[in-house]
Amino acid sequence: MAVNVPGLVAVVVFYIVILVIGIWASRKSKKVEKTCAGSKSEVTIVGGRNISVLVGVFTMTATWVGGGYIMGTAEAVYSPTQGLIWAMGPPAYLINFLLGGLFFAKPMRSKCYVTMLDPFQHRYGNIFTATLLLPALVSDILWVACILAALGGTMSVILGLSSALSIVISAAVSIIYTFLGGLYSVAYTDIIQLSFIFVSLWLCIPFLVLSPAVADLSQVVHLNQSNVNSWMGELELADAGKWADEMLLLALGGLAYQALYQRILSAASSVQAQVTCFAAAGTVFIMGIPSVVIGAVAASADWNQTAYGLPPPFERGEAGKILPLALHYLTPTWLSVLGIGAVAAAVMSSMDSVLLSSASMFTQNIYKTTLRKQASERELKRVIRVSVLLVGLAGTGLAFGDDSVFALWLLSGDLLYCVILPQLICVLHFSYSNSYGAITGYVVGLLLRVLGGEPLLGIPPLLLYPGWREEDGVITQYFPHRTLAMLASVTCVISVSWLVEQGFCRQLIPQSWDLLRVFDGKQEADADEVPVPGEEKNIILNTKL
Structure with missing residues (x-):
């Protein structure tokens, strides 16, 4: 041409x-x-x-x-x-x-x-x-x-x-x-x-x-x-x-x-x-x-x-x-x-x-x-x-x-949807979410997404969901597996965070097992009141874009 x-x-x-x-x-x-x-x-x-x-x-x-x-x-x-x-x-x-x-x-x-x-x-x-x-x-x-x-x-x-x-x-x-x-x-x-x-x-x-x-x-x-x-x-x-x-x-x-x-x-x-x-x-x-x-x-x-x-x-x-x-x-x-x-x-x-x-x-x-x-x-x-x-x-x-x-x-937003979105929802809207729940949710969301496979990247699915089809030798998932991974991640962050918090606060789990030091007095207080750089009213400048 x-x-x-x-x-x-x-x-x-x-x-x-x-x-x-x-x-x-x-x-x-x-x-x-x-x-x-x-x-x-x-x-x-x-x-x-x-x-x-x-x-x-x-x-x-x-x-x-x-x-x-x-x-x-x-x-x-x-x-x-x-x-x-x-x-x-x-x-x-x-x-x-x-x-x-x-x-x-x-x-x-x-x-x-x-x-x-x-x-x-x-x-x-x-x-x-x-x-x-x-x-x-x-x-x-x-x-x-x-x-x-x-x-x-x-x-x-x-x-x-x-x-x-x-x-x-x-x-x-x-x-x-x-x-x-x-x-x-x-x-x-x-x-x-x-x-x-x-x-x-x-x-x-x-x-x-x-x-x-x-x-x-x-x-x-x-x-x-x-x-x-x-x-x-x-x-x-x-x-x-x-x-x-x-x-x-x-x-x-x-x-x-x-x-x-x-x-x-x-x-x-x-x-x-x-x-x-x-x-x-x-x-x-x-x-x-x-x-x-x-x-x-x-x-x-x-x-x-x-x-x-x-x-x-x-x-x-x-x-x-x-x-x-x-x-x-x-x-x-x-x-x-x-x-x-x-x-x-x-x-x-x-x-x-x-x-x-x-x-x-x-x-x-x-x-x-x-x-x-x-x-x-x-x-x-x-x-x-x-x-x-x-x-x-x-x-x-x-x-x-x-x-x-x-x-x-579609693929560009895939990992964000399955891995980061659940974390963002929990860190902004669930004050008791902690590192133990966050790590668990991260691993579960990522694992379920990878197991579902991705034809565009040539990753075969190891976990076949209901309704899957094989077309021209490529397996495609017709079950909402991405959404399942996202929801599973949210559930893990919330449930594991709550269970771990109850375990340590009620002394059902020895304090020595708190390897991430989430529940020592200072960090637990910081989890509810996040230190941020300055107040909103002090950062507005005179010059407007």
């Missing part, structure tokens, strides 16, 4: 604009650091807790509206084996933000934490916190790989560039401005990126629907019976367990992402953090509608009337690229270029957040508290930057060659 020179020029200009805005924002970050009375590294991580509601909504929405969300939703709607009923992203993310605002924003922000791992560090100590960083880091790297794979596929279709080159260039731009400016660069670039995604994708919809190759408009919009099986999809009783498992994974797994709490903790108050979550719930749902329409149009199109020809994309194994294919073959060239810009913007708006979240947790909860307790602020900023670079390189390396964006998108 020949390179689309005008499209390439437009994308390069867009990347330069984003890079310039990111560099400009990094200068603003440095100015805030000079006026900030607290830790300078916290300005990089949580922006000095000055993010306004409007900017917070933009950056929170942009983080979730990534390449996986846009392309994965279109892929699910288009796929004959799935359909609209399996396009879980928009409703799942709406639920995610509503629950985040109701049950997680206030307890996190009111304690003035810096990262999602802070409550674990205060309750359980440094060693257990380090074990929680591992699944969070793996999930972030997979998320980076997912969104870069989405962009690589899009650019290869529309611009004629190699997927590998597209991935490397886009990753480099995101890494550079996140490396320089931290949360300020991320927030400001997110505003531009989200605005561009909204305008360009919605602008494509009329051209797609009115394309001569697409079925009659009334059939697409009014869900005519002839199209129900092609893109509406069906949910059979035998598939209900798998559907519920994936829906809950997306809806609840997002509550265990550091990227979510980075926005919550950057708000000026607990109330503002909650309002940001509630507003983002609506915007993230609206941003998913164009992808649903694109998937439906692609499923209703006669590809033989386009230059793509037959067989259709699904039969060629290109369902994961259906969004760029639809834009390229069903819209004018200039619109397809806008579409590639939308996907590029979505990729960078998510990637920068993921890079910063992993770097923040490692620097704040591992390097600063365990490896180098006397580290200077200058040293901590360097560690954040090096961490951003390493996570970016790791995710970029995994982005090559994966065909299903939807599958990688």
